Amino acid sequence: MRNKRKGTNKGLIWFLCGLLIATFVLSACSSGDSDVASESPSPKKSESDDKKGANADKSGSPKEVNLDGVKLSYWVPFGGTSRQEIQDFSQNLAYMEKEKQTGVKVEWIHPPEGQESETFAIMIASDELPDLIETAEKYKGGIDRAIQDGIYMNINELCEQYAPNYMKIINSDPELKKEVYSDTGNLMGFSMVCSDLPGDDWTITRENPWCGPFIRGDWLKELNLEIPETIDDWTEALTQMKEKYHPEVVMAIEKAGIQNSTGVFVTAFGIAPEFYVKDNKVLWGPAQPEFRDYLQLMHDWYKEGLIDSDFPTRDGKETESQYMRGELAAKMQDGTALPLKTESEGIQFVGAPYPKRSDSSDDIHWTYRNNLDRGYWTVVTRDCKNPEAAVKWMDWGYTVEGANIMNFGPKGQTYDEKNDLGMPQYFEEFAPPNWDIKSEVFRRHNGPYLKSDYRSNPRRSIERLEKFRVVWEEQQKNHDDWHLPPVTLTAEEGAESATILSDANTYRDEMLVKFITGTEPLSKFDTYQSTIRGFGIDRACELYETALKRYNER
Secondary structure, X not given: OHHHHHHHHHHHHHHHHHHHHHHHHHHHOOOOOOOXXXXXXXXXXXXXXXXXXXXXXXXXXXXXXXXOOOEEEEEOOOOOHHHHOOOOHHHOHHHHHXXXXXXXXXXXXXXXXXXXXXXXXXXXXXXXXXXXXXXXXXXXXXXXXXXXXXXXXXXXXXXXXXXXXHHHHHHOOHHHHHHHEOXXXXXXXXXXXXXXOOOOOOOOOOOOOOOEEEEEHHXXXXXXXXXXXXXXXXXXXXXXXXXXXXXXXXXXXXXXXXXXXXXXXXXXXXXXXXXXXXXOEEEEHHHOOOHHHHHHHHHHHHHOOXXXXXXXXXXXXXXXXXXXXXXXEEEEEEOOHHHHHHHOOOOOEEEOOOOEOOOOXXXXXXXXXXXXXXOOOEEEEOOOOOHHHHHHHHHHHHOHHHHHHHHHOOEOOOEEEEOOOOOEEEOOOOOOOHHHHHHHHHXXXXXXXXXXXXXXXXXXXXXXXHHHHHHHHHHHHHOOOOOOOOOOOOHHHHHHHHHHHHHHHHHHHHHHHHHHXXXXXXXXXXXXXXXXXXXXXXXXXXXXXXXXHHHHHO
C-alpha cells in the first residue's frame, strides 16, 4: 500500500505542477479571482468519522504503534536561503536524525516559493491529499471548517492515544488549551509551542516580543541624548539627527502608514492598530477618535521631513540598503537581525521601548505579543492511511530529545557542548553568520514542535540585543490588558467579517497615505470615520466579540 502511495504522490506532484501552470494561464485571462484558496473543494466522503478513534484502546491505555518502515507524505512550505543548499527536508540534519530514530521515511512535498497559497488550493481540490499538511490554517473557513468538510481528520482521540507528550504539554497550561482547541472542541492539529527559558527546563512559556522600534544608538550617544521614551523625546531625537547627519531617510515607516503587527506609536494614543478589547468590548483602532491624533503626529513628522517622504512606494530592499549604508536614523519596527548586521559596518542601532504620549501618561495597553501557540498547524488529512503512525511521528517533536534535535540539530553534528543557559555552542559551520543562512539546513527555525528560541538562536546570547526584548517584555507585562486572544470565527462570521474588513482596510490604507502626506486635510477625519462605519466595522467588532465570548468559555 505504501509503494502504491509513493507512486501516487509523485503523480500528484506532476498533477499539481501542471494544474498550477494551467491556473496561471487561466488567471491571466480573468480578473478578481486571485484568492484561489477561497474555492471550496469538491465534497468527498469523509473518512475521518470512520477513522476517528478507530484504533483507540477503550481501556484508556496507549497502544503501541510500530513506526519502523512506515512511509508518510508531508506537504510543507520551504524556502529562503537554506533552499540554496538543500532541495528538501530529506537533507535536513534534524529530520535525517528523526528518520533514524523513528524509522519513518517521509516523502517531502514543497510548494514553489511564493506560490504556497495557490498550490495549497490546488492540492485541497485534488482527489488525493498527502498524509500531513503544514500551514493547514490556509483552508478557507479555517481548520475547524476543514474537519467539518471531511478534508482534515479529527485527531482528538488519536492524540489521546498516540501523542502523550503533546497532550501533556497542552494539558499543562489552561491558556494553551484554549488556543489549540476550536470552539466546537476539535484539536486543530500540531502547532509550534514555545519554551523560552534558559537552561534545560522545557516548561512552556510565551516567547518574549522580538520586534519593536529601533534608532541609531551611536548618533544618540554623539548627540548626548537618551533612548527616547515619549513622543516628544522621539521628535527631539529625529530632528537633531536630521539636522546633524542629513540621512536619506530619518525614519522608515510602513507603506500603509501604520505598523499593524506591532502598533508602534499608535498605541501611545490609547488605542491599538487593529482589533482590541477594552471594558469587555471589542473595538477597531483605526475607527476610534484617538486615531486622528496618530495621523496628526505622522502628518507633522512628514511635513518636517522626519519620516520617509517616499514611504507609500518604498521597497523593503531599498530600506535595507539604507540601513546598511547608514542612511537611516530610525525604523518604526524591526527585529534584531538587521541591526546586528549593521554592526559589522560600524553602524549601531538600539531598541527603544514603545513610546508613551508623555512622561505622565500610562496610555499603552496593547503591544505586540506572542501567543503560547505560534501556529504552523500541521494536520492529518482524510487520505492518511496510517493516522496512528502519523500522530505518533508528530509527537516526537514534543519529547525533550526530539525538541533538542529540532531546535539545535543533532548533537555531535552541529554542536558538542551547551553553556549554562542551555545554549549550544554551534560548530563554526553553523554559528553566526552561517546560522541565519543554514538555519533550515540543520534544524527547523519555525514548525510544529516544542521550540526554544532563547536557547537555539545565537542572537539571544548578545546581551545588548536581548535586553531590548526584555524591555519590550517588561513593558508588555504592564501594558497588555487590551490584547485580543486568538479567537476563531465561524465560517459564516469569517465570510461576513472578511467582506467588511476588505473594504475598511482598503479605504483606511488609502486615506492614511492621504492624511499623512496632506493631500487630504485632517478636517475630513469625521467623514473618514463615518465611511468606515458605513462599511460595517461595528458589525465586525460584534462578530469578534461573540467569538471572544466563545473563546472565554472554552
